[in-house]
Amino acid sequence: MHLVVEHLSKKFGDNTVLDDINIEFTEGVYGILGANGSGKSTLMRILVTVLKPTSGKVILDGENIKKLDEEYRNLIGYLPQEIALYKSFTAERFLMYIASLKGLNKNEAKSKVSELLELVGLTEYRKKKVGTFSGGMKQRVGIAQALLNDPKVLIVDEPTAGLDPKERIRFRNLLSAISSNRIVLLSTHIVSDIDFIAKEIVILKQGKLIKKDAPDNLLGQLNEKVWTVLISEGELQQYQNKFKVGNIIRRENGIELRIISDTKPIETAQATIPNLEDLYLYYFDKETIL
Ligand SMILES: Nc1ncnc2c1ncn2[C@@H]1O[C@H](COP(=O)(O)OP(=O)(O)OP(=O)(O)O)[C@@H](O)[C@H]1O
Numbered sequence: 001m002h003l004v005v006e007h008l009s010k011k012f013g014d015n016t017v018l019d020d021i022n023i024e025f026t027e028g029v030y031g032i033l034g035a036n037g038s039g040k041s042t043l044m045r046i047l048v049t050v051l052k053p054t055s056g057k058v059i060l061d062g063e064n065i066k067k068l069d070e071e072y073r074n075l076i077g078y079l080p081q082e083i084a085l086y087k088s089f090t091a092e093r094f095l096m097y098i099a100s101l102k103g104l105n106k107n108e109a110k111s112k113v114s115e116l117l118e119l120v121g122l123t124e125y126r127k128k129k130v131g132t133f134s135g136g137m138k139q140r141v142g143i144a145q146a147l148l149n150d151p152k153v154l155i156v157d158e159p160t161a162g163l164d165p166k167e168r169i170r171f172r173n174l175l176s177a178i179s180s181n182r183i184v185l186l187s188t189h190i191v192s193d194i195d196f197i198a199k200e201i202v203i204l205k206q207g208k209l210i211k212k213d214a215p216d217n218l219l220g221q222l223n224e225k226v227w228t229v230l231i232s233e234g235e236l237q238q239y240q241n242k243f244k245v246g247n248i249i250r251r252e253n254g255i256e257l258r259i260i261s262d263t264k265p266i267e268t269a270q271a272t273i274p275n276l277e278d279l280y281l282y283y284f285d286k287e288t289i290l
């Protein structure tokens with residue numbers, strides 16, 4: 001399966017939110033990485049046909065999705081960044097309701113809903129109201145509703161925001177488990193979410209596609225760009241002003257800084273093995289990593 005984005009642009013008034021994006025997706029998980037406002041949700045909303053592009057097109061296996069229309073929509077599953085769950089519904093009832101909206105008949109819906117409740121680990125909570133669920137449980141209901149039609153293209157927009165680390169890991173494993181034979185697009189600015197599971201990372205910056213590559217290749221490009229440096233307490237501010245600083249670790253003999261820099265920051269700096277957090281910092285300056 002090939003999902004191709006061709007010369008896609010989106011403007012809201014004068015504001016260019018997506019600028020001539022070209023990407024090709026095949027089966028597997030793609031991590032869409034970008035700071036707030038970089039256009040991740042807009043791209044996803046175009047891919048699920050909630051929004052129309054200003055120009056450009058999206059093509060699935062050679063056919064424009066505009067032409068495929070309903071046929072395309074039947075192939076996609078979507079977990080929006082802010083999903084409206086009906087809080088007074090039980091998990092089971094909510095999923096049955098969405099299943100009916102998606103056109104599943106009652107018997108189909110029943111077996112699919114119990115299969116998905118099991119998959120997302122909510123079988124024993126199926127009769128509990130969604131309003132009483134933790135953030136992680138709500139997101140699992142969200143992913144279950146996105147999977148009701150067994151989508152070939154699954155698009156999940158920042159699914160792990162607000163989840164605790166344990167819930168995040170669980171969610172990541174769940175996505176990984178369901179990613180075979182599907183295109184899965186996952187947006188996030190939490191880099192650990194896509195570590196291990198992403199086949200490729202797509203980096204958006206201010207509406208432009210700046211990188212799309214396998215994590216190892218992207219990390220390879222950071223060789224000799226990530227350094228550890230030992231400094232004294234008094235020098236910390238000066239280093240933070242001058243360099244992109246990642247981790248700051250207090251050691252007995254001073255402060256160890258992780259610095260992202262194209263050139264060696266000082267003579268005593270040691271090159272170190274880059275990770276995805278470094279990658280994020282490299283492209284997004286000092287914006288926070290959660
Ligand atoms: N319906 C809209 N009308 C006007 N501007 C919009 C609309 N939707 C998004 N934008 C603008 O488009 C830009 C990109 O927004 P988008 O939501 O796609 O970013 P994002 O990468 O998903 O950000 P976040 O990480 O905060 O979710 C922002 O500047 C936003 O204000």
Ligand SMILES: [Mg+2]
Binds near residue numbers: 040041042081157158
């Ligand atoms: Mg968003």
